[in-house]
Amino acid sequence: MIEAPQTETLIKETAKRVFFQKGLLKATTQQIADEAGVNRALINYYFRSRDQLFKTVLEEAIHETRSKVDSIFNSDEPFKNKISKYLDVFIDRNVEFPYMQNFIFTEIMQDPEKMKEHFSRKRSHMMKHIVPPLKKEIEKGSMSPVDPEHFIVNMMSMCSYPLIAKPFIQNMFSYDDKAYKKFLKERKKVIYKVLFNEELPEQIP
Amino acid sequence: MIEAPQTETLIKETAKRVFFQKGLLKATTQQIADEAGVNRALINYYFRSRDQLFKTVLEEAIHETRSKVDSIFNSDEPFKNKISKYLDVFIDRNVEFPYMQNFIFTEIMQDPEKMKEHFSRKRSHMMKHIVPPLKKEIEKGSMSPVDPEHFIVNMMSMCSYPLIAKPFIQNMFSYDDKAYKKFLKERKKVIYKVLFNEELPEQIP
DNA sequence: GTCTATAAAGGGATAGAC
DNA sequence: GTCTATCCCTTTATAGAC
Numbered sequence: 001m002i003e004a005p006q007t008e009t010l011i012k013e014t015a016k017r018v019f020f021q022k023g024l025l026k027a028t029t030q031q032i033a034d035e036a037g038v039n040r041a042l043i044n045y046y047f048r049s050r051d052q053l054f055k056t057v058l059e060e061a062i063h064e065t066r067s068k069v070d071s072i073f074n075s076d077e078p079f080k081n082k083i084s085k086y087l088d089v090f091i092d093r094n095v096e097f098p099y100m101q102n103f104i105f106t107e108i109m110q111d112p113e114k115m116k117e118h119f120s121r122k123r124s125h126m127m128k129h130i131v132p133p134l135k136k137e138i139e140k141g142s143m144s145p146v147d148p149e150h151f152i153v154n155m156m157s158m159c160s161y162p163l164i165a166k167p168f169i170q171n172m173f174s175y176d177d178k179a180y181k182k183f184l185k186e187r188k189k190v191i192y193k194v195l196f197n198e199e200l201p202e203q204i205p
Numbered sequence: 206m207i208e209a210p211q212t213e214t215l216i217k218e219t220a221k222r223v224f225f226q227k228g229l230l231k232a233t234t235q236q237i238a239d240e241a242g243v244n245r246a247l248i249n250y251y252f253r254s255r256d257q258l259f260k261t262v263l264e265e266a267i268h269e270t271r272s273k274v275d276s277i278f279n280s281d282e283p284f285k286n287k288i289s290k291y292l293d294v295f296i297d298r299n300v301e302f303p304y305m306q307n308f309i310f311t312e313i314m315q316d317p318e319k320m321k322e323h324f325s326r327k328r329s330h331m332m333k334h335i336v337p338p339l340k341k342e343i344e345k346g347s348m349s350p351v352d353p354e355h356f357i358v359n360m361m362s363m364c365s366y367p368l369i370a371k372p373f374i375q376n377m378f379s380y381d382d383k384a385y386k387k388f389l390k391e392r393k394k395v396i397y398k399v400l401f402n403e404e405l406p407e408q409i410p
Numbered sequence: 411g412t413c414t415a416t417a418a419a420g421g422g423a424t425a426g427a428c
Numbered sequence: 429g430t431c432t433a434t435c436c437c438t439t440t441a442t443a444g445a446c
Binding site: 029 | 421
């Protein structure tokens with residue numbers, strides 16, 4: 001089934017690639033139009049404004065990630081397995097779209113209003129799915145005591161920072177793209193170990 | 206000794222405040238001029254271009270931080286004390302200039318050339334001051350084995366991310382500015398504990 | 411050194427023809 | 429739906445008077 005590419009979809013997919021894979025976060029509408037091989041006016045025709053295109057693309061991307069994460073935390077696996085799978089999804093998804101975190105930080109974090117718009121539901125989410133099971137683990141004695149808020153921030157820090165600081169890390173350790181990617185993949189085990197002070201089991205089904 | 210403020214210095218200090226304390230990372234030359242109470246043309250007169258002003262301000266700020274960090278790592282204290290003091294300096298300095306990390310990320314990280322320019326010396330620095338003593342600690346058995354590169358990235362992640370993600374964290378945990386600042390201060394102990402899997406001693410002189 | 415006025419460039423949005 | 433032409437706004441940089 002080879003379909004003639006719908007212009008609207010074409011623009012959206014191109015924007016996604018330009019922003020999240022090529023890392024041209026400051027791309028102009030002209031650049032995106034050129035890349036997609038369409039006239040610049042069509043961006044306005046379909047998305048009304050550059051800002052609207054941004055918003056649409058980001059919303060889709062966040063939604064895709066969130067679906068995957070939700071299905072993990074809505075399962076009834078043990079807490080540590082869930083965290084392990086979360087690390088898996090988060091890292092793999094960001095290896096695919098290396099500049100998505102940068103985009104979120106440069107475009108969203110600057111503007112508290114935009115931020116609330118996109119991440120309003122994240123709060124209750126974290127609180128519901130991480131804080132109570134974390135407290136239970138601590139009560140059971142299966143991990144050492146830690147403030148849940150710091151636990152969450154530690155986890156997010158060690159996941160996100162290496163992505164945002166990609167050029168910095170590559171420069172510091174003389175990593176080419178391949179070595180950097182390998183480094184990211186390794187971090188799954190590293191982060192698990194730091195969070196729980198125990199090795200990540202080989203097979204979590 | 207009350208001196209008449211030199212216009213050049215005035216502009217520089219104002220830019221520093223606008224960028225790093227007020228967080229107006231996209232401030233135009235007009236905004237900076239207004240804030241400083243000078244004519245906009247003077248910015249070009251003293252700094253030739255907006256970019257040059259950026260560069261000058263950032264270089265000074267990085268240099269100030271680096272001096273402090275250098276004096277810590279050039280001492281002959283035990284390794285863990287050095288890290289403890291580094292956390293101290295890093296966090297306190299960024300509580301003073303809450304948007305400096307954001308500035309580095311939105312202005313510098315995007316552009317690999319700028320990045321190299323500003324952080325070329327950081328590589329050898331980290332390698333010299335952290336990797337060898339870390340390996341010794343591990344050999345001595347005073348901390349559990351860890352890849353030095355991941356150790357460095359873990360540390361930088363847990364230091365920097367909470368600063369860059371300030372609006373996100375405030376929203377997620379409903380922190381006002383005071384609570385957020387308190388949270389940052391707490392992180393000194395938290396990060397030390399995560400890195401070394403032991404409590405930060407009360408008094409490191 | 412400091413000001414006003416103006417040039418020049420860049421980018422987003424829109425009207426109107428096809 | 430798609431294109432061209434044009435408008436408009438923002439912002440930086442500079443020329444020239446004081």
